[in-house]
Amino acid sequence: MxxxxxxxxxxxxLCQRCESxxxxxxxxxxxxxxxxxxxxxxxxxxxxxxxxFMLVPQFTIQHVLGGLIGATPTGQRPQAVIDKxxxxxxxxxxxxxxxxxxxxxxxxxxxxxxxxxxxxRLHGSVEHHGxxxxxxxxxILQQRTLEELRxxxxxxxxxxxxxxxxxxxDEIRALEQQHASGGSNHGSL
Amino acid sequence: xxxxxAWMQAKGPDxxxxxxxxxxLARNLKDTVFxxxxxxxxxxxxxxxxxQAVNDLSRTWQMHFERLDHLSPIDRQVLVEKHxxxxxxxxxxxxYRAIAxxxxxxxxxMVNEEDHLRIQILLSGLQLEEAxxxxxxxDDALERRLDYAYDSHSGYLTACPTNIGTAMRASVMVHxxxxxxxxxxxxxxxxxxxxxxxxxxxxxxxxxxVGNIFQISNQVSLGLSEEEFIHxxxxxxxxxxxxERHARQYLQHNAGVMLADRVxxxxxxxxxxxxxxxxxxxxxxxxxxxxxDLGLLPKTKSTFTQLTLFTRPGFLQSQTGHxxxxxxxxxIRAQFLRERLREEVQSV
Ligand SMILES: [Zn+2]
Ligand SMILES: [Zn+2]
Numbered sequence: 225m226x227x228x229x230x231x232x233x234x235x236x237x238l239c240q241r242c243e244s245x246x247x248x249x250x251x252x253x254x255x256x257x258x259x260x261x262x263x264x265x266x267x268x269x270x271x272x273x274x275x276x277f278m279l280v281p282q283f284t285i286q287h288v289l290g291g292l293i294g295a296t297p298t299g300q301r302p303q304a305v306i307d308k309x310x311x312x313x314x315x316x317x318x319x320x321x322x323x324x325x326x327x328x329x330x331x332x333x334x335x336x337x338x339x340x341x342x343x344x345r346l347h348g349s350v351e352h353h354g355x356x357x358x359x360x361x362x363x364i365l366q367q368r369t370l371e372e373l374r375x376x377x378x379x380x381x382x383x384x385x386x387x388x389x390x391x392x393x394d395e396i397r398a399l400e401q402q403h404a405s406g407g408s409n410h411g412s413l
Numbered sequence: 414x415x416x417x418x419a420w421m422q423a424k425g426p427d428x429x430x431x432x433x434x435x436x437x438l439a440r441n442l443k444d445t446v447f448x449x450x451x452x453x454x455x456x457x458x459x460x461x462x463x464x465q466a467v468n469d470l471s472r473t474w475q476m477h478f479e480r481l482d483h484l485s486p487i488d489r490q491v492l493v494e495k496h497x498x499x500x501x502x503x504x505x506x507x508x509y510r511a512i513a514x515x516x517x518x519x520x521x522x523m524v525n526e527e528d529h530l531r532i533q534i535l536l537s538g539l540q541l542e543e544a545x546x547x548x549x550x551x552d553d554a555l556e557r558r559l560d561y562a563y564d565s566h567s568g569y570l571t572a573c574p575t576n577i578g579t580a581m582r583a584s585v586m587v588h589x590x591x592x593x594x595x596x597x598x599x600x601x602x603x604x605x606x607x608x609x610x611x612x613x614x615x616x617x618x619x620x621x622x623v624g625n626i627f628q629i630s631n632q633v634s635l636g637l638s639e640e641e642f643i644h645x646x647x648x649x650x651x652x653x654x655x656x657e658r659h660a661r662q663y664l665q666h667n668a669g670v671m672l673a674d675r676v677x678x679x680x681x682x683x684x685x686x687x688x689x690x691x692x693x694x695x696x697x698x699x700x701x702x703x704x705x706d707l708g709l710l711p712k713t714k715s716t717f718t719q720l721t722l723f724t725r726p727g728f729l730q731s732q733t734g735h736x737x738x739x740x741x742x743x744x745i746r747a748q749f750l751r752e753r754l755r756e757e758v759q760s761v
Contacts, residue, residue: 246690248690248691265739266726267738267739313446325447325449325573326447326574327446328445328450329562329570330444332567343567346574347578347633347634347635350567352577352578352579354568355552355568355569355579355639357556357561
């Protein structure tokens with residue numbers, strides 16, 4: 225009995241949480257810039273939310289972001305900024321500062337003034353130079369109408385209602401021509 | 414049925430060192446709150462929209478749409494282990510999350526992870542451009558059916574401002590045993606951080622690099638085009654591959670006996686042990702792979718990536734068809750690896 229309590233150098237490292245199973249997962253976490261090492265068994269690592277070598281990210285981008293959002297060279301943020309909310313989804317700037325995540329696509333407009341410098345710090349740039357979607361918003365509606373019309377035309381053909389099909393075909397052509405001439409200049413840089 | 418994904422076949426340029434290339438695009442629907450704020454009815458509506466779009470494409474892309482709560486926890490875990498979805502994606506609550514995966518398991522779309530859509534293409538070897546081509550086409554096809562949140566100045570709008578712009582993460586998974594052995598890895602990674610690249614362990618954020626497997630990706634997503642980001646990562650990866658090859662040659666010439674001892678010991682343990690933790694298995698498989706790459710050990714039919722799946726708890730449980738506790742897994746793992754390696758090397 226007594227020998228068992230005597231720690232031996234070559235003994236199997238036991239899990240630091242349940243202290244009964246051998247430790248097989250090495251978790252190293254960074255908290256406030258300081259690194260902590262822990263040795264856990266697989267079951268405990270799992271219970272702590274880690275999936276097999278997937279360790280709980282204690283130092284996530286959200287934490288870093290929170291710091292960046294909160295940091296102002298002049299000190300406290302004015303109450304007006306904290307009280308800002310997105311008029312579309314109702315999300316507040318305060319919530320963004322806490323979670324590092326926005327509420328909806330319109331939050332980018334609502335918090336534009338605060339976001340622009342943050343984005344610049346994160347990316348070194350604020351200009352998108354990447355992909356431009358093929359269609360803008362208006363085109364989407366048109367595309368849907370086109371698809372509906374095509375379905376109707378195919379339907380008519382299947383029913384051998386060729387006169388009706390010709391009517392749908394003409395409508396499709398008219399819409400397509402309109403689309404080609406009007407075009408979309410969405411996303412032009 | 415083949416339990417492995419196509420990307421695990423170790424084909425493509427530099428596939429011995431670059432285990433996989435991945436492109437992931439974040440996309441959100443216009444005028445719809447981001448996933449962490451979805452209400453039940455909005456979530457249902459958007460899931461329906463996405464399902465319809467995916468079904469429209471299913472014939473061309475051979476994709477299958479499935480809600481996550483229709484899958485068993487073990488099946489979800491296996492998808493993480495195959496790198497088809499992120500670990501965060503299977504954290505509860507999984508209600509209102511869904512996935513679309515193609516037959517070859519090269520394409521996956523996570524619905525309602527941090528963003529409404531996360532489109533992922535996974536290929537074997539250094540094939541970032543090829544993965545981007547596929548991702549771009551799939552994105553175009555989806556964009557024809559869904560209203561994306563996009564701004565001409567800021568690009569694709571994402572739940573977290575760290576992802577806006579191209580909303581693209583390009584990454585490679587690399588096996589760098591010689592750089593680790595010669596203690597050059599950390600120096601290489603420090604340099605990468607300085608040029609805007611992130612290095613992580615096998616299963617993403619916060620994970621340890623067991624088995625000398627590292628994931629390198631771009632940290633920034635705005636200011637450059639997708640092609641430029643991809644080109645940068647591909648160039649850096651080629652340099653790292655070059656350094657790793659150089660380190661291997663160095664070891665072979667200057668520490669041949671040490672190397673032979675290491676890889677033969679690893680082989681001996683893997684083909685004879687009866688209890689094996691996942692960490693030990695991965696570590697040994699990494700050494701065996703190094704031995705195989707250097708011609709010190711016979712090749713096996715299964716690739717390294719395929720074999721590493723036998724170290725994973727979810728995969729082992731799906732193979733045996735029932736839940737296993739940690740001790741049982743250690744035995745099954747040892748047995749699977751032992752039998753597979755012995756059998757394959759006899760038939761080689
Ligand atoms: Zn434990
Ligand atoms: Zn909003």
